[in-house]
Amino acid sequence: MDFYCDQVVPGITPVDIVAETPEVLAFHHTRPYWPLHIVVIPKRHISSLAALEEGEMAIVQQMLAVAADICREVTAKEGGCRLSTNCGDHQTTKHLHFYIHSGSRLRDEHGNSIPQDNQP
Numbered sequence: 652m653d654f655y656c657d658q659v660v661p662g663i664t665p666v667d668i669v670a671e672t673p674e675v676l677a678f679h680h681t682r683p684y685w686p687l688h689i690v691v692i693p694k695r696h697i698s699s700l701a702a703l704e705e706g707e708m709a710i711v712q713q714m715l716a717v718a719a720d721i722c723r724e725v726t727a728k729e730g731g732c733r734l735s736t737n738c739g740d741h742q743t744t745k746h747l748h749f750y751i752h753s754g755s756r757l758r759d760e761h762g763n764s765i766p767q768d769n770q771p
C-alpha cells in the first residue's frame with residue numbers, strides 16, 4: 652500500500668496543503684505524531700532515500716527547497732523544528748517522505764498515544 656501515490660497525489664484523501672510545486676507537495680499529516688507534523692513528498696513515485704535511483708536527486712533537492720521554506724516559517728513561529736525521513740524497516744509507507752515536526756511526540760511509531768504527562 653502506497654498511501655501517497657494511491658490517495659494523496661490523486662486527491663482521493665483530501666489533505667491540508669502547506670506548499671505545492673509542480674513536483675512536490677507538502678501538507679499537514681492526516682494523523683499527526685507531533686502537535687505540528689508536516690509531510691513533504693515528491694508527486695512522482697520515489698521509494699526512499701536509501702533506494703534513490705539515477706536522476707532522482709533533482710527531485711530530492713526540490714523537496715529540500717520546499718522543506719527549507721517550511722522550516723524557516725516553523726522556526727520563526729515555534730522556535731525550532733526537526734526534519735526526518737525513514738528508510739527500510741522504519742519506513743511504513745514505501746514512498747519517500749520527509750517529516751517536519753515540532754513539539755512533544757503525541758504517538759509512538761506504532762500509532763499508539765503517548766500520555767503527555769509522562770513527557771519530560
Ligand SMILES: [Zn+2]
Binds near residue numbers: 653656695
Ligand atoms: Zn508512491
